Amino acid sequence: MLTYGQQxxxxxxxxxxDPTTLGLTADDVTKLGTLVTGAQAAHDRVNAxxxxxxxxxxxxxxxxxxxxxxxxxxxxxxxxxxxxxxxxDAVMSIGVSRRDPTPTPVNAPDSAPEFxxxxxxxxxxxxxxxxxxxASPRARAENTKGVLIAVVDGTKPEADGEAETVxxxxxxxxxxxxxxxxxxxxxxxxARWVTDRGLTxxxxxxxxxxVA
Numbered sequence: 001m002l003t004y005g006q007q008x009x010x011x012x013x014x015x016x017x018d019p020t021t022l023g024l025t026a027d028d029v030t031k032l033g034t035l036v037t038g039a040q041a042a043h044d045r046v047n048a049x050x051x052x053x054x055x056x057x058x059x060x061x062x063x064x065x066x067x068x069x070x071x072x073x074x075x076x077x078x079x080x081x082x083x084x085x086x087x088x089d090a091v092m093s094i095g096v097s098r099r100d101p102t103p104t105p106v107n108a109p110d111s112a113p114e115f116x117x118x119x120x121x122x123x124x125x126x127x128x129x130x131x132x133x134x135a136s137p138r139a140r141a142e143n144t145k146g147v148l149i150a151v152v153d154g155t156k157p158e159a160d161g162e163a164e165t166v167x168x169x170x171x172x173x174x175x176x177x178x179x180x181x182x183x184x185x186x187x188x189x190x191a192r193w194v195t196d197r198g199l200t201x202x203x204x205x206x207x208x209x210x211v212a
Contacts, residue, residue, distance in 0.1 A: 147192060
């Protein structure tokens with residue numbers, strides 16, 4: 001609208017143009033000029049305010065801005081307080097807690113997963129694992145990220161520790177479908193829980209599977 005007003009005023013005040021041909025008086029033209037000037041001034045103020053707001057926002061939130069500087073100093077205060085001779089209660093008074101110097105270790109489950117066969121299809125085997133005794137078909141043991149599955153040659157006699165002698169397949173979700181194209185025709189499959197730190201539970205009872 002401002003641009004249009006400027007264009008109209010420019011036409012009406014151009015040399016040789018007579019506004020009266022449009023039924024306008026000199027006062028009409030003068031009033032338009034005043035209004036255009038006022039609108040331009042208001043527009044300039046809005047732009048200035050936007051620039052000021054942008055600068056203030058950057059000063060507050062931009063990298064190395066006021067928030068970043070305050071956060072850095074608060075981290076310094078927290079770190080200093082943690083290693084000071086102050087009591088734990090005094091440190092807690094500023095919302096800072098000391099880390100337990102001997103945190104409770106997160107161990108793997110003591111029991112193996114319940115490991116069952118769901119379906120055999122050409123080229124695939126679908127299995128399910130869950131926490132033993134759980135009512136949920138997809139229950140994953142606490143502190144684990146899924147299971148490791150070992151596949152051994154089922155035509156050979158079962159031997160203690162045989163699951164430890166072959167590569168494993170990590171499976172985070174249950175049920176899971178495995179590619180069986182490279183598996184032996186008769187396979188024996190084991191599963192065990194694994195944690196983020198690589199700790200593992202005992203192996204499950206083996207599944208005897210005839211690969212399709």
